[in-house]
Amino acid sequence: MADKPQHGPPHGMEKYDLGGADDLGALSVAQQADLNQFKIKTRISNESYLRDHPEVECLIAGFLGDVLTKRPESIREFAAEYFTNPSLPDILEKQLAGRQEKLKQNHVIQGLS
Template identity: 40%
Template sequence: MANVANKHDIVGIPGILDVHRKEFEKKKLGLRISNESYLREHPELSAMLKMFMQDVLNDYPENILEYAGEYFDDEDMQVKVDDFIRLENSSN
């Protein structure tokens, strides 16, 4: 074996055997599929993220964590999200 500090480093990833890497990739793909499915079932989440990103890029808040907390704590968020989704759907 070449000059390897970790005897399990046989695929170029320290400490991960080839069989573990394949299992990791399989689980990662499963998680991506699950996440995509969840996002499709909850279009309001995508709308909220789009709204938030647009407002962040318009406002350039100095304290992003405080801004996010106040943003998502808005009592009218449901109405704003519904309006955003309606507007998005009408423009398609």
């Protein structure tokens, strides 16, 4: 049984469902190549969106940090309370300001090197 298709999967993608020795599974080589290109384009698009919206990273990091610190019994209830908290926009603004300050400091430090 082959480990990978001959056309090479995109970096970081999960292994393919391969059939027999010469069988690539459910998709033809052309279909698999098209799927690989779709995955690459989707990943690039997602990464671009996240770079343009740093608040997403702050929301997720803040939520996960609170979950791991507080370890609530009900994640669903905790998430509902967390994301409907009226002060969340203010908290997010502070996190974004702190993130921007760290980025400025990093640029200054890199300029000194």
